[in-house]
Amino acid sequence: MTLTLEKSMLPPVRLGRAYFEQNTIALAQDLLGKKLVFGAFEGCITETEAYRGEDDPACHAARGKTPRTQVMYGPAGFSYVYFIYGRYFCFNIVSESEGMPAAVLIRGLRVQRPVMLHLDGPGKVCRHLSMDRSHNAIDLTLASDFYVTDLGLRPAFDATPRIGIRVGREHPWRFVVKDPHFFVGCRENPRVKKSVK
DNA sequence: GACCGGATCCGT
DNA sequence: CGGATCCGGTCT
Numbered sequence: 681m682t683l684t685l686e687k688s689m690l691p692p693v694r695l696g697r698a699y700f701e702q703n704t705i706a707l708a709q710d711l712l713g714k715k716l717v718f719g720a721f722e723g724c725i726t727e728t729e730a731y732r733g734e735d736d737p738a739c740h741a742a743r744g745k746t747p748r749t750q751v752m753y754g755p756a757g758f759s760y761v762y763f764i765y766g767r768y769f770c771f772n773i774v775s776e777s778e779g780m781p782a783a784v785l786i787r788g789l790r791v792q793r794p795v796m797l798h799l800d801g802p803g804k805v806c807r808h809l810s811m812d813r814s815h816n817a818i819d820l821t822l823a824s825d826f827y828v829t830d831l832g833l834r835p836a837f838d839a840t841p842r843i844g845i846r847v848g849r850e851h852p853w854r855f856v857v858k859d860p861h862f863f864v865g866c867r868e869n870p871r872v873k874k875s876v877k
Numbered sequence: 878g879a880c881c882g883g884a885t886c887c888g889t
Numbered sequence: 890c891g892g893a894t895c896c897g898g899t900c901t
Contacts, residue, residue, distance in 0.1 A: 729884070731884070738884070739884090740884075740897095743898080743899095746897075746898070747897085748896090748897060748898085762884085762896095762897090763895070763896065763897090764883060764884070764885065764895090764896085765882095765883060765885050765886080765893080765894070765895080765896095766883095766893065766894025766895035766896075767885070767886075767893070767894060767895075768885050768886070770884060770885085772884085785884060787884085801885070801886070802884070802885075803885045803886060804885090804886080807886095842884070843884070843885090844883080844884055844885065845883095845884060846882095846883090
């Protein structure tokens with residue numbers, strides 16, 4: 681007897697180096713709907729921003745390589761976690777080829793495990809997952825408990841200028857999943873501990 | 878060693 | 890709309 685597997689029934693495919701090496705703008709769009717696994721947490725990426733190269737004035741690497749931005753110059757698929765405003769961490773995934781400093785900021789996550797909730801904002805994502813400095817410069821293509829998989833979802837999205845920047849406003853490099861049904865079953869604006877300490 | 882401003886969030 | 894609250898980057 682013949683058995684037909686629907687695409688949705690196939691085991692999720694862990695994304696590897698070649699996937700993250702693509703153009704940062706394309707990657708930021710494509711990461712929408714992908715599943716992020718971080719320890720016990722699992723959730724779909726719902727909002728991203730692209731930061732691309734030394735010519736992008738909003739990119740942390742706009743003034744060249746520094747100790748902080750070094751990971752952005754390395755291979756694609758590594759985490760870039762940085763501290764901001766004295767309180768928050770933000771999580772990025774390095775993109776493109778070695779030598780090209782670029783990354784995708786993960787701004788929104790529809791968490792499905794171990795609870796259902798929607799995290800809207802990069803600081804909230806890291807705060808809820810307890811992601812900090814210790815999770816910087818980790819290879820998401822090799823780590824056993826920190827990676828991204830393809831669920832086969834291709835959610836429609838909107839493009840807008842990036843949030844919280846003073847330069848580089850001309851680029852519509854923020855991407856947000858459009859369909860509100862994508863969030864069904866998730867609590868909005870969860871209350872989590874307010875302090876990063 | 879000092880100063881400045883930041884890819885944020887929350888309460889007013 | 891302002892304050893919180895560190896730190897990286899830059900200048901001295």
